[in-house]
Amino acid sequence: MTGTSEPPTDAHHAGGTDTPEGARAHARAQAGADAEHQPTLPATDYDPVPPGVDASALVWAERVAPGGYTHRVVRAGTTLRLTDLDGDACAHLLLYRDGQPWERLNVADTVKVQWNAYLGVGQLLLSDQGRVLASILTDTSGHHDTLCGTTSRMRNEARYGSGSPHGPSPAGRELFLLAAAKHGLGRSDLPPSISFFKGVRIEPDTGALIWTGSVAGSSFVELRAELDLLVLVANTAHPVDPRPTWSCGTLEVLAWPGTPTTTGEWPATIGPEAERAFRNNEEDLAARGAFRPTAGAGTVTP
Amino acid sequence: MNPSSSGPGSRGPADTDVVVEARAPWSGIVPAGSTLHIVDLGGNQAVDCLFYLAADTSERYSAPETIVWQGSVFLTTGSVLRSDTGRPLLTVVEDQVGRHDTIGGACSKESNTLRYGHHTRHQHACVDNFLAEGARWGLGKRDLVSNINWYMNVPVEDSGALGIVDGISAPGLAVTLRAHEDVLTLVSNCPQVNNPCNGFEPTPVRIAIGTA
Numbered sequence: 001m002t003g004t005s006e007p008p009t010d011a012h013h014a015g016g017t018d019t020p021e022g023a024r025a026h027a028r029a030q031a032g033a034d035a036e037h038q039p040t041l042p043a044t045d046y047d048p049v050p051p052g053v054d055a056s057a058l059v060w061a062e063r064v065a066p067g068g069y070t071h072r073v074v075r076a077g078t079t080l081r082l083t084d085l086d087g088d089a090c091a092h093l094l095l096y097r098d099g100q101p102w103e104r105l106n107v108a109d110t111v112k113v114q115w116n117a118y119l120g121v122g123q124l125l126l127s128d129q130g131r132v133l134a135s136i137l138t139d140t141s142g143h144h145d146t147l148c149g150t151t152s153r154m155r156n157e158a159r160y161g162s163g164s165p166h167g168p169s170p171a172g173r174e175l176f177l178l179a180a181a182k183h184g185l186g187r188s189d190l191p192p193s194i195s196f197f198k199g200v201r202i203e204p205d206t207g208a209l210i211w212t213g214s215v216a217g218s219s220f221v222e223l224r225a226e227l228d229l230l231v232l233v234a235n236t237a238h239p240v241d242p243r244p245t246w247s248c249g250t251l252e253v254l255a256w257p258g259t260p261t262t263t264g265e266w267p268a269t270i271g272p273e274a275e276r277a278f279r280n281n282e283e284d285l286a287a288r289g290a291f292r293p294t295a296g297a298g299t300v301t302p
Numbered sequence: 303m304n305p306s307s308s309g310p311g312s313r314g315p316a317d318t319d320v321v322v323e324a325r326a327p328w329s330g331i332v333p334a335g336s337t338l339h340i341v342d343l344g345g346n347q348a349v350d351c352l353f354y355l356a357a358d359t360s361e362r363y364s365a366p367e368t369i370v371w372q373g374s375v376f377l378t379t380g381s382v383l384r385s386d387t388g389r390p391l392l393t394v395v396e397d398q399v400g401r402h403d404t405i406g407g408a409c410s411k412e413s414n415t416l417r418y419g420h421h422t423r424h425q426h427a428c429v430d431n432f433l434a435e436g437a438r439w440g441l442g443k444r445d446l447v448s449n450i451n452w453y454m455n456v457p458v459e460d461s462g463a464l465g466i467v468d469g470i471s472a473p474g475l476a477v478t479l480r481a482h483e484d485v486l487t488l489v490s491n492c493p494q495v496n497n498p499c500n501g502f503e504p505t506p507v508r509i510a511i512g513t514a
Contacts, residue, residue: 101444108365108407108448111464113416117405118462128429128446130412147375147405149366154388173386187360188444190386202458207376207401209369239370273416280415 037065037250046254050083050220053254060255064089066248067168069175069234071182073098074225077259079137081252082233083220084197088249090238091196092150092172094180095125095133098228101185103127107146107192113273117202119144119194122267124274125223131284132226132277135261141219143199143212149192150176151239160246169246175234183230196221198238211240220252226260226281318511324504325426325493327435330511331356332481337512338392341476342399342453344505346469348492349452350408350428352436353383353391356484359441361385365404365448375458376401377450383479386447391485396478399471403451405458406466408432409494418496431490439486451492452477454499468498 015022039062040046046061059078064070066089074080082091097103106128111117113126120142125134150172156163163171165178176190197219199212225231235251237243266275285291321343322328332338340349353363364386369375371384379397382390410429414422432446453471458464493504 102442106407106413106448108405109410109413109416112406112466113413115465116462117458117464126413126416128410128412128443130410130415147366148370149364152367152386152388155367155370187386191447192364192366201460201462202375204457204459207374207458209373209375239366240373276416276419280412 037063037068057256058254059257060253062253064233064235064251064253066250067170067236069179070253071179071232073230074255075257076225076228078225078255078257080223080225080231081220081254082196083218083252084249085218085252086249087214087217088247089235089251090198090248091251092193092234094176094193094232096230097127098230101189101230103129104191105133107194111146117146119146122269124277126277130277131280133229134223134225136221137224138222141197141215141221143197143214145195145198145200148200148239150234151236155239170236172234172236175236176232179232195238198241200240209240211242321506321508322489322491323506324491326491327431328489328509329435329439330487332485332487332511334481334483336481338479338487339476339510339512340452341508342471343473343508345473346453346471346501347505347507348454348499349507350490350492351450351452352432352488354486355385356486359445359486361387362447363391369404375404377404390482392479392481394477395480398475399453403454403456406451406454406456407448408490422496426493428490428492432488435488466497466499
């Protein structure tokens, strides 16, 4: 401790903290405490597990604090479930191809290729290399955003008086910078992000942003990693949240393994663009020896 | 990079006035206080554009910051183009078209395979222009983000349906910006022939940097 304030009284336990041994005993005595926001290790011990989720399969279980962030590498096929527990979380998301982070979420391609600006079930999150990073399996919210990115320190300082990661209203970009840095990435590696649980729509004639906020109560989205991914998540107020005071709720992150979408298992409603995106995944994996195409299977719509 | 230098990709500093041929890239530094003037010579020619703070190219144009601060996805007179920190890089001081795109990003060989099919895989594309021209300034793939498309018309309907549709520009219409900082500008004069963004026939554009 380097601060000048008095240490908390519970530091004055028998033996004190004036020796390494005493400090060690003091540190070790803290284990087992519960915080409202923390990862659960092992993830299979997470409680309470939402209905329909198999606790024994969990590989990631965490409650992300308002103004907090988290990050993880997940294997292809993993289902990532993000839950807005109390109706006020905002999950800002960036995805990178694990091991080659220069391939990453491309929001422009995601909306342009799928001819739609709004996220929903069946839509794909596309990389700049024409491949599927993740597919949206489930969505009980419908209030999401692909246009506004996350918050900047400058704007949060203007709106709330602070945007630093240690302050009361952290900017999403500052949180992403920290998460990215822990994977060797820097500011040039941060493209525009998407966000879940706070809705924005566009007024067609003027292009004006229309805030639709959250749904009431808890809601969740489930994404399937279609390639091995680095996932960065920042949980902080949306950039066009109109409330004058910074506000954000707890974000629950759960993940369990599975298999990526494979040829012939594409939803019947999938468009030809999405088919070709899955084809591009398979082409890449086949050349690496990680996928064997089946002759004639899943013929791409002309 | 030395921001006072004209740089390897520049065609000259403050007195630049060039015609960028169809399908070609261009780059240059627009000094603080100077204007960047882009003219759609042939009409409905998408001009893909990225901006970087010349003194530190890790700070760059941000479509989301620009959209959020102005509250709209379209660019026109008065629009302030902001960096990813929120810093104003340039302001649109005159727009003879009415609106320009912030959403559609750049075409690429890779996204072309999704949008049109794998027969387009070897067609030239804006991302290749950005990579080739950016490399002359030490920029690489990670420096590319959602860009501006001058003269490109991307309406968004109530359902969220969006698309690159027939343009609203015409021969000779111009857009003029004033720089707040020394700004490195990357341009791809879009080579796309599979959608209406260039009227299915890419044409030259004029780019001038001036003090007026």
